[in-house]
Amino acid sequence: xxxxQISAKxxxxxxxxxxxxxxxxxxxxxxxxxxxxxxxxxxxxNQIPLxxxxxxxxxxxxxxxxxxxxxxxxxxxxxxxxxxxxYNLSGGIDAWSVxxxxxxxxx
Numbered sequence: 001x002x003x004x005q006i007s008a009k010x011x012x013x014x015x016x017x018x019x020x021x022x023x024x025x026x027x028x029x030x031x032x033x034x035x036x037x038x039x040x041x042x043x044x045x046n047q048i049p050l051x052x053x054x055x056x057x058x059x060x061x062x063x064x065x066x067x068x069x070x071x072x073x074x075x076x077x078x079x080x081x082x083x084x085x086x087y088n089l090s091g092g093i094d095a096w097s098v099x100x101x102x103x104x105x106x107x
Contacts, residue, residue, distance in 0.1 A: 003075040006087040008095040011062055015039075021060040021087070026074045031066065035093055035105040045070050052081060060085035066107075067092040 006014070014021060023040040025032055032042045043051050045065070055061060061083065065071035068090050075088045089096070097104040 003072065003079060004087045005090045006062060007090050008099040011087075011089060011096070012100040014062075019060075021062050021085075022056050023062050023064060024055060024074075025064045025093075026071055027065050027093070031093075031107070034107060035097065037064065037093065037096060037101075037104065040064065045074055048074055048077060052078070055083065057083050060087065062087040062089055064089045064096075065092045067094055 015023075020039075023037055025036055025040040025042045026045040026048065028044055029042070032040075036042070041054075043054060055078070061078065063071040063075045063078070063086065065074075068088060071092060072088045075086045078086050093104065094106060097106045
């Protein structure tokens with residue numbers, strides 16, 4: 001199964017709906033503390049293999065990083081591990097800040 005790319009604007013619309021996806025932020029702790037999307041679950045990229053059981057497989061999952069590169073790698077890993085409904089936030093938290101919520105700090 002392939003990874004679904006989702007834009008910041010598409011994600012914004014999706015989280016306004018009745019069924020909210022899991023927002024999985026895979027950046028480092030300091031990055032997450034500096035800028036994040038409200039309601040995101042934080043599991044740093046290097047901890048994903050150890051904490052994959054903490055990811056709710058019953059929900060669609062949008063993987064988030066700074067620009068969408070690390071999140072793509074994690075999304076690939078999750079799909080390879082058997083999870084479905086996995087999305088990658090194209091442009092990452094930076095695109096979210098520019099296109100959807102300018103109160104989220106850019107770095």
